[in-house]
Each structure stands twice: as C-alpha cells, then as structure tokens.
Amino acid sequence: MTLPILYSLRNCPYAMRARLAIYKSTIAIELRDVVLTDKPTAMLAASPKGTVPIVVLPSGQVIDESLDVMLWALSEKDPNNLLLSTTENLDEMLVLINQFDQEFKQALEQYKCAKRYHESNLVQYRQACETYIQQLEKRLTTYKYFFGDQESLADIALLPFIRQFARVERQWYLQSPYPKLKQWLNRYLQSPMFTKIMTKYPLWTEQSDQIIFTEKK
Incomplete structure (x- = not known):
C-alpha cells in the first residue's frame, strides 16, 4: 500500500506539531527526516519553497503548511476528538x-x-x-x-x-x-507521545529504507 509521505525536521516546531497530529490520528505515514541545508530533490519537487512539514498524498496532492497538515490528519481520523466536533469550537x-x-x-x-x-x-x-x-x-x-x-x-x-x-x-x-x-x-x-514524536531517525536519502510513523493501537 502506498502511504502518504511526511518530510520532517526533528526540532522544527512546525514539523513537530505535524507529527503530533499524525500521532494522535493514528494514521500511518512514511517519515522522511531531512536537514534544510541539504534538501532532497524529491522534497523540492513536491514543494519548491522547501520548508517543512510537507505531506505528499498518494494522489499527488501536496500539503505544505503545518496547520493544514494537522487538519488533514485529524480529518482523516480523530479518535480523541481533538477537533471538538461535538462542541463546534x-x-x-x-x-x-x-x-x-x-x-x-x-x-x-x-x-x-x-x-x-x-x-x-x-x-x-x-x-x-x-x-x-x-x-x-x-x-x-x-x-x-x-x-x-x-x-x-x-x-x-x-x-x-x-x-x-x-x-x-x-x-x-x-x-x-x-x-x-x-x-x-x-x-x-x-x-510517551512526546518521546515518540521526538525519536531521532537517520536522515532520508533515495536509498533509505522506508520508516513508518504511526501510533500503534
């Protein structure tokens, strides 16, 4: 199965909030950790502005604003009702x-x-x-x-x-x-959530093994 791809930077607060929402949603994504001093070609092809987080969906759609990534993840799955849908907040x-x-x-x-x-x-x-x-x-x-x-x-x-x-x-x-x-x-x-979203992974390259990021239930 083709998973959404998340380009992320471990200590970037915007990328952190994206990982937090994805963790809370429990959906599975392919995590690609990068450094902004050596941006992968595939990342720049997806979003030329070259900032993280960037989510590339299997459809080819790109989401490259952190709050939009959060809203996308939680609209896909929101087991803890973080969007407070019942209170319209x-x-x-x-x-x-x-x-x-x-x-x-x-x-x-x-x-x-x-x-x-x-x-x-x-x-x-x-x-x-x-x-x-x-x-x-x-x-x-x-x-x-x-x-x-x-x-x-x-x-x-x-x-x-x-x-x-x-x-x-x-x-x-x-x-x-x-x-x-x-x-x-x-x-x-x-x-445990914060420990998980701050886990240090090897930097992604075209030759890297796939890293699946999700909260296991």
Whole structure:
C-alpha cells in the first residue's frame, strides 16, 4: 500500500506539531527526516519553497503548511476528538492558534534573539511573550486543557512553541508565576507521545529504507 509521505525536521516546531497530529490520528505515514541545508530533490519537487512539514498524498496532492497538515490528519481520523466536533469550537481554536502563530511567534523570536545575543531588552521581550502566556494560564486555571477538560487541536498546535518559550531562560521559567502552564507542559514533555514524536531517525536519502510513523493501537 502506498502511504502518504511526511518530510520532517526533528526540532522544527512546525514539523513537530505535524507529527503530533499524525500521532494522535493514528494514521500511518512514511517519515522522511531531512536537514534544510541539504534538501532532497524529491522534497523540492513536491514543494519548491522547501520548508517543512510537507505531506505528499498518494494522489499527488501536496500539503505544505503545518496547520493544514494537522487538519488533514485529524480529518482523516480523530479518535480523541481533538477537533471538538461535538462542541463546534474549531473556529475559536483556529483564532487562538493564528494569534500565537502570528503574534506570539514574533515576540518569541525576539525574546530568543535577545537571550542569544545578551541584549539589554531581554526582559521587555520576555514580557511581550508573557502577555500571551497569561492568557493560557487563565484558561488552565479553569480547565485541564486550553478548551476544556478534553485535549484539543489547540493544545498540540501550541505545544512546540510553549516548549521553546520555556527553554529560553530555564531558571526564570521554573520560578515563573505560571503553575498551571508548567503542569500542562510537563504532562506533555513526560508523555510517551512526546518521546515518540521526538525519536531521532537517520536522515532520508533515495536509498533509505522506508520508516513508518504511526501510533500503534
């Protein structure tokens, strides 16, 4: 059987969220780990912009935006109802995800650069990120996850970026006034799911053996 192909990069947050959704969907795909400094010809042929994740379906259709990959995977199979189909919250989740993709991600990049280059405005950039972190803490004060006591698309879509935020100033983060967020993040980072989606595989070449990525039930 011909499987969908996922071109992925282990530590890229966008590729991580794609793998998270695919894992949660339990569908099987062929995983091709790449590095962006040596992009395979087959990957560029599928999507000339050359960013990950890229999914190539057996039909030849290409999906090369991380959120679209997540929605595709969970529309194929959503055993845990991460799309919250019974509560019709998808639009609201997409608004939150878009806010973090467009606004929080920009603030996070500035924060990371300020830490890396020892800039004097580190605290200012951290506080810009905290505006969004506080929103999540408020949600988690009421519920276990961002949209209730049930895990959703929003949780796994934001996870890679919250992980990045927590790693910028590790000591500050551990002492930060966000106990619910820290609990939420730890639950994910210590899960078998996270171990699986962060497994290191050999880089893909045309001669590589096929690597099947899926959650076995």
